[in-house]
Amino acid sequence: MAVQLLQEVSTRLPLSTTHDKPLAKSACTVCGLGSRNLYGITPTRLRNFPSLTVSTSEYLPTRKCLPRDVIRADMGTEESRRIPRVLTVAGSDSGAGAGIQADMKACGALGVYCTTAITAVTAQNTVGVQGIHEVPADFVASQVKSVLLDIGADVVKTGMLPSVEIIRSLCDILRTYPVKGLVVDPVLISTSGDELAGPAILDALRDDLFPLADLVTPNLPEASAIIGGDPVTTVAEMREAAEAIHQLGPRYVLVKGGHLPGTNTLIDVLYDGVEWHELPGSRIETRNTHGTGCTLASSIAAELAKGQSMLPAVLASKRYLKDVLEENATLKIGEGKQGPVNHLFKLSDWEKSSTQSKFRPESLLLYAVTDSSMNKTWGRSTSEAVRAAIEGGATIVQIREKEADTGEFLQEAETSLKVARDYGIPLLINDRIDIAIACDADGVHLGQSDLPVARARAILGPGKIIGVSCKTPEQAEKAWKDGADYVGSGGVYPTNTKKDNKTIGIEGLREVCYGSPIPVVAIGGISGANAAEVMAYPRPENLKGVAVVSAFFNQPDVKKATAAVKSVVEECLKDVSVPNTSS
Numbered sequence: 001m002a003v004q005l006l007q008e009v010s011t012r013l014p015l016s017t018t019h020d021k022p023l024a025k026s027a028c029t030v031c032g033l034g035s036r037n038l039y040g041i042t043p044t045r046l047r048n049f050p051s052l053t054v055s056t057s058e059y060l061p062t063r064k065c066l067p068r069d070v071i072r073a074d075m076g077t078e079e080s081r082r083i084p085r086v087l088t089v090a091g092s093d094s095g096a097g098a099g100i101q102a103d104m105k106a107c108g109a110l111g112v113y114c115t116t117a118i119t120a121v122t123a124q125n126t127v128g129v130q131g132i133h134e135v136p137a138d139f140v141a142s143q144v145k146s147v148l149l150d151i152g153a154d155v156v157k158t159g160m161l162p163s164v165e166i167i168r169s170l171c172d173i174l175r176t177y178p179v180k181g182l183v184v185d186p187v188l189i190s191t192s193g194d195e196l197a198g199p200a201i202l203d204a205l206r207d208d209l210f211p212l213a214d215l216v217t218p219n220l221p222e223a224s225a226i227i228g229g230d231p232v233t234t235v236a237e238m239r240e241a242a243e244a245i246h247q248l249g250p251r252y253v254l255v256k257g258g259h260l261p262g263t264n265t266l267i268d269v270l271y272d273g274v275e276w277h278e279l280p281g282s283r284i285e286t287r288n289t290h291g292t293g294c295t296l297a298s299s300i301a302a303e304l305a306k307g308q309s310m311l312p313a314v315l316a317s318k319r320y321l322k323d324v325l326e327e328n329a330t331l332k333i334g335e336g337k338q339g340p341v342n343h344l345f346k347l348s349d350w351e352k353s354s355t356q357s358k359f360r361p362e363s364l365l366l367y368a369v370t371d372s373s374m375n376k377t378w379g380r381s382t383s384e385a386v387r388a389a390i391e392g393g394a395t396i397v398q399i400r401e402k403e404a405d406t407g408e409f410l411q412e413a414e415t416s417l418k419v420a421r422d423y424g425i426p427l428l429i430n431d432r433i434d435i436a437i438a439c440d441a442d443g444v445h446l447g448q449s450d451l452p453v454a455r456a457r458a459i460l461g462p463g464k465i466i467g468v469s470c471k472t473p474e475q476a477e478k479a480w481k482d483g484a485d486y487v488g489s490g491g492v493y494p495t496n497t498k499k500d501n502k503t504i505g506i507e508g509l510r511e512v513c514y515g516s517p518i519p520v521v522a523i524g525g526i527s528g529a530n531a532a533e534v535m536a537y538p539r540p541e542n543l544k545g546v547a548v549v550s551a552f553f554n555q556p557d558v559k560k561a562t563a564a565v566k567s568v569v570e571e572c573l574k575d576v577s578v579p580n581t582s583s
Contacts, residue, residue, distance in 0.1 A: 084112045084305035087147050087179075088298060089140070089170060090159025090187070091120035091132070097340030098124075098291030099159060103298035105343035110320065112302040115151055117143035120162045126290060126334030137165035141173060148177045155181035157301035158209070159294055162197070167204040174212055181304045184213040184250070185297035188222045202226065211249030215310065217297045218245065219256045233260070235267050235278065242271040252310050254300075258292070270314055277311060281318060286329040290338035296321050359443070359465040359485050361519040363426055365573075366566050367488075367547035368394035369523070371497060372401055372412070374553040383415040385558050390423045392562025394552075395545070398445050398467075400430035413439040428465060436460070443467070445488060448475065453482035469523075471504050473515025480516035487512060488547060491524020492534060497549050506533065513540035520544065527551035528565045535572035545569065 086107050093099035100116050107114035119140050123131035147153060156179050161167050174182065186205055188197045197205075202225060210216055220232045223241040226248075232241045235257070242253040257267045270277040299320050303313035328341040368389040375385045386397050399416055401409045413427075413435050420427035420442075428443045429436040433456055436444045443465025446456060456466055468479040470487045479487055489512040491503045503524065504512070513520045519542050522534045526546045534546055548565055555561035 084302070084307075085115065085151060085153045086112050086155050086157055086298065086301045086305050087115045087117065087144070087153035088157045088159065088301075089117045089119060089144060089161070090157070090185075090294070091122050091162070092118050093291070094121075094123055095125040095290070095334065095340065097126070097338070098294045102291035102294040102340075102343065103157060103159065106295045106298045106320075107302045109343050109346065110299060110302040110306075112305050113151075114298075114302075115147045115153065117147065119166055120160055122160075126336030126339050128336065132162065134162045135166075137163060137169045140166050141169045144170060144173050145177070148173070148179075153179050154305035155179060155183060155301040157183045157185065157298050159185050159297070160187040160197075161201065161205070161209075164200050164204040167201065167209055171208045171212060181214045181301070182212055183297050183301040183304070184209055184216045185293055186216060186218050186222050186226065187293070188218075188225050206248050210245070213250035214304070215252045215254060215300065216245060216250045217254045217256060217293070217300070219258060219293060220260070223255050235260075235269065238267070238269045239271070239276065242269050246271055246273050254314060256293070256296070258289075268314075268318070270311065272310070279314065279318060281322060284322070284325040284329060286325055286339075287337060288325065288328050288331055288333075288339040288341050290340050292321060292325070292341075295324065295341070295343065359426065361486070361542075361544050363396045364486060364519055364521040364547075365395045365545035366393055366562070366569060367396050367398065367521050367523070367545055368552055368562065369398045369400050369430070369547050369549045370416075371549055371553050372403055374550065377554070378556060380558075381415070382412045383419050385553055386416045386427075387419045388558035389552055389562045390420065390425050392552075392559040393566035394425065394562055396426045396428070398428045398430055398547075399441075400549075401432075406435070410435055410438055413441060417441055426465060428467065433459060436464070443485070445469070453479055453484050457483040467521075470512055470515075471502065471508065473511050476512045476515035476518075476520070480518045484518060486519040486521060486544075487516065488521050488523045489513070490522055490526075490547075492522050493525025493530060495525040495549070509534070509543070510540055513543050517542060521547050523547035523549075526565075528561075528568050531565055531568045532572055535569055537572065 086103075088100060088103040088107075090103060091099045093101050096102075099122065100118060104114045104116065117140055119135055121133045121135070122129055156174065158170070161170070184205070188202065206226065218226055218241075220238070223238070223245065224230060224232045227241050227244045230237070230241070232238055232255070238255045238257060242255045245253045245255075252270060252272045255269045257269070260266055264283045266281045266283055268279040268281065270279060296317055299317035300313050303316050304310070308316065324341050324343060324345065327345040331339060331342065333339050368386070370382055370385055372382055375382055382399065386399075389397065397416070397420055399413050401412060404412065409432065413429060417427050417439050426442040428445050429439075429441045430445050431447065431450050433444055433451060435441070437460070443460070444456060445467040446453065447469045453466060453468055460466065465485050466483065467486045467488050468475075468484045470476040470479055470489055476487050476489070489504070489509050491501045492505065492509050494503055495501060501524065509520075509522050520540070521544060523546070526534060526548050528551060531546050535543070546565070546569060551565055552558055552562050
């Protein structure tokens with residue numbers, strides 16, 4: 001069937017042996033990644049198929065081909081050219097797992113600016129494709145031109161192209177406005193098995209788009225369809241398919257082996273007409289495979305846009321996709337058989353964020369601040385102390401460590417964080433932003449001599465909690481303006497946990513509360529004996545709780561000690577009785 005396909009190609013495109021020039025010297029060039037004849041099929045290539053008859057008539061291209069010296073090699077302003085750019089021409093996926101949405105997320109994860117031209121609007125989810133609304137070809141062309149004439153693109157990546165008219169108009173644009181690379185993901189069948197393209201579209205891909213492509217990335221069913229229906233179920237057949245598809249004009253063909261039956265070792269085959277590369281990978285057991293083809297192709301486009309050559313770009317993209325699938329193997333979104341993935345897993349973990357407590361002012365009510373030396377005295381680990389405090393009623397925990405080295409501190413933080421996560425309680429790290437980042441704690445608590453709040457916020461982002469120790473209203477106001485979530489104010493009373501710590505008393509605490517609108521937690525020498533005085537009514541509206549060290553952790557029974565302070569604080573929160581004035 002592959003030979004029959006090539007015979008059909010020779011009929012459509014008459015070939016001349018006198019025009020069998022090396023591809024690198026062709027004047028008909030589109031992409032800067034490498035030069036080649038636009039129509040890509042020469043008698044030399046076809047001699048591998050003995051039964052194929054090659055015409056010796058004059059080579060007459062059927063589409064306009066502009067010489068290199070009369071077309072622009074790049075678009076966009078000088079400033080925008082410094083930023084790697086990919087234009088994806090594909091369909092929109094309402095479920096956001098594939099198509100344009102997957103392309104944008106993958107490019108974003110890899111540090112590449114992604115623009116879009118939408119070819120179709122689909123109604124689809126994890127179950128399948130329920131509907132497709134095709135965008136008119138002239139409007140697709142308008143989108144592509146709008147991007148290329150202003151922002152520009154280093155690489156164009158195509159996905160779902162639902163009509164012959166769209167394919168041909170895109171090809172005409174790419175001949176007029178060339179880019180450095182063209183990656184074609186021949187979307188013929190969705191992951192769920194829905195057919196997305198018919199025979200006419202397949203012919204247009206073969207005749208018009210493939211000859212312009214730097215890379216074509218079919219999976220096994222798509223490779224089979226492209227070569228005319230011959231089965232592609234082994235690595236040997238993948239090689240045959242890659243060779244046949246390469247004869248259609250692309251510089252490289254990547255036949256993806258994700259559908260190879262009966263093996264846990266997957267092989268992708270990359271072919272450039274001379275060299276073969278069999279690229280192994282492991283099968284990852286997960287239902288979340290929706291949009292994997294889009295993700296791989298757009299990742300390759302992103303790597304090419306950053307200046308990688310083809311093989312390193314493919315290898316880097318395979319590693320990225322492997323990481324995505326491994327990190328999202330158990331993710332559950334939708335009820336169908338093909339779930340989406342979190343392309344931006346390095347920036348945010350959806351599963352963790354769904355169980356992670358968000359900062360709420362009321363979480364400051366009973367703030368437990370650990371002390372490792374106290375806990376060691378009583379023969380318990382930090383994580384054991386954290387569990388006991390939470391079970392006694394602590395509403396937030398801060399891990400303070402002044403003695404351990406970094407490795408030990410990190411281990412303490414990780415084990416304590418796991419305990420806090422089990423109970424849905426926020427856990428912060430005292431002073432050490434590096435430890436907070438390394439263990440993915442909920443935030444940090446900083447002193448006045450630590451990293452400034454604004455810098456900490458820039459490092460940690462908007463999703464983490466930042467608290468700051470303040471003794472004056474001015475410090476509290478600055479903390480608020482710099483982006484702190486709350487203020488820890490004290491010491492209210494003398495304490496043994498900090499040497500030379502100046503106390504500010506109840507009045508000083510209240511002045512700090514009035515210095516900013518953000519929540520305040522009182523700290524310093526607080527216990528069950530004086531907590532009622534701190535929280536006595538009337539009190540500033542933003543005084544939300546007390547932070548306790550020794551009264552929790554320098555006790556034989558942390559849970560019992562925590563519960564005792566909790567009962568005092570809760571008593572203070574009871575509504576003040578209002579006299580009944582009715583007669």
